[in-house]
Amino acid sequence: QVQLRESGPGLVKPSETLSLTCAVSGGSISNYYWSWIRQPPGKGLEWIGYMYYNENTNYNYNPSLKSRVTISADMSKNQFSLKLTSVTAADTAVYYCVRTLSGWEAKWFDPWGQGTLVTVSS
Amino acid sequence: SYELTQPLSVSVALGQTARITCDGNNIGSKNVHWYQQKAGQAPVLVIYRDTNRPSGIPERFSGSNSGNTATLTISTAQAGDEADYYCQLWDNRGVFGGGTKLTVL
Numbered sequence: 168q169v170q171l172r173e174s175g176p177g178l179v180k181p182s183e184t185l186s187l188t189c190a191v192s193g194g195s196i197s198n199y200y201w202s203w204i205r206q207p208p209g210k211g212l213e214w215i216g217y218m219y220y221n222e223n224t225n226y227n228y229n230p231s232l233k234s235r236v237t238i239s240a241d242m243s244k245n246q247f248s249l250k251l252t253s254v255t256a257a258d259t260a261v262y263y264c265v266r267t268l269s270g271w272e273a274k275w276f277d278p279w280g281q282g283t284l285v286t287v288s289s
Numbered sequence: 290s291y292e293l294t295q296p297l298s299v300s301v302a303l304g305q306t307a308r309i310t311c312d313g314n315n316i317g318s319k320n321v322h323w324y325q326q327k328a329g330q331a332p333v334l335v336i337y338r339d340t341n342r343p344s345g346i347p348e349r350f351s352g353s354n355s356g357n358t359a360t361l362t363i364s365t366a367q368a369g370d371e372a373d374y375y376c377q378l379w380d381n382r383g384v385f386g387g388g389t390k391l392t393v394l
Contacts, residue, residue, distance in 0.1 A: 202383065212324075212332065212375055214383025229382055230290075263331060270338075273320035274379040277334040277343060 169194040171264045171280035179258075179287050185251040189264030189280060196220050196245055200267035202276060203238060203249045205260040213260075217267050217274075218247060254287045261285075293376055293386035300392045307363040309389045311376030314357060319378045321359040323352060326388075327372045335374075336361060366393050 175187035189201070202217040216228035218238045228236045232251070240247040251258060261282040267274050294312040301307035311321060321339050324332035334343050336352035339359065349364045363370055371393050376386040 204383070211388045212377075212385040214385065217383075227382065268337070271320060272379070273322075273338060274383065275320075275322040275334065275337045275377065276324070276332075276383070277337070279331040279333070282331050 169266055169278060171266065171278065173262060173264050173280045173283040175283060175285070177284060177286060179254055179285060180289050181255055181287055182253055185249070185254050185258060185262075185285055185287075187249045187262055187264075187283065187285070188246055189248070190244070190246045191266075192245070196240055196242065196247060200269055200274065201238075201240075201247050202265045202267045204263045204265055204276065204279075205258075206263070206282075207257075207260045215249065215251075215262075220247070256287050259285065259287045290382075291378070291380040291384050293378065293384055295374075295376060295386040295389045297387075298390045298392065300394055301363070301366045302394050303368065304365055307366050307370070307391055307393075309361045309363075309374050309376075309391065311359040311361070311386050312357055313359070313378070316357055316359050316378070317355045319354075319380070321352070321354050322377045323350075323361045324375045324377065325370075325372045326375065332375065363391070366391075368393050 200217045200219045203215040220240045235252045237250045263282045264280040265276040323336040326332040339354040351362045373388045375388045
């Protein structure tokens with residue numbers, strides 16, 4: 168059974184870079200899509216982007232965040248990471264890492280990590 | 290960009306059937322997925338590709354999708370079903386509805 172766990176700083180200063188890591192256990196990150204999704208306090212879900220890790224790794228980012236987002240993987244540690252640059256208070260949210268399943272021109276999310284709250288504040 | 294519209298809240302009497310809708314332009318031509326999020330917890334997939342239940346999800350949860358509306362149906366609602374429910378589809382990116390708070394009376 169695949170399990171995901173996010174880690175990283177809970178507090179980031181405005182204009183700095185938010186960095187999170189997702190450790191995957193119970194399965195390899197190879198040949199699957201892996202996404203980051205966030206949820207501002209009291210609000211809905213926003214997909215940030217995904218990566219697909221194999222010999223031809225590919226990426227897809229939410230156009231609204233694309234200029235600030237990078238998702239990468241560390242195969243040796245079976246984990247993937249999120250970097251979000253130039254953060255503001257609007258980036259304060261619970262960040263989830265999620266396995267992304269794919270088929271029939273659809274993608275859906277299962278399972279989810281427990282989530283980690285990142286607050287942007289000076 | 291594609292938009293999904295959900296009612297902010299739905300109420301259902303204990304033991305009755307709850308229906309949560311998700312509206313989108315010709316949504317019936319797309320695959321819709323549903324997530325349950327209980328207070329303070331991460332979302333959990335309850336329906337994928339319109340009508341499919343993941344392992345461990347009770348048969349009380351079912352889905353349908355036609356025309357401009359996808360629907361999550363929860364039969365014999367229980368107190369433990371109180372949660373926020375989100376619909377989602379893929380439109381070259383992940384798109385979520387705004388979420389519906391289900392209250393079991």
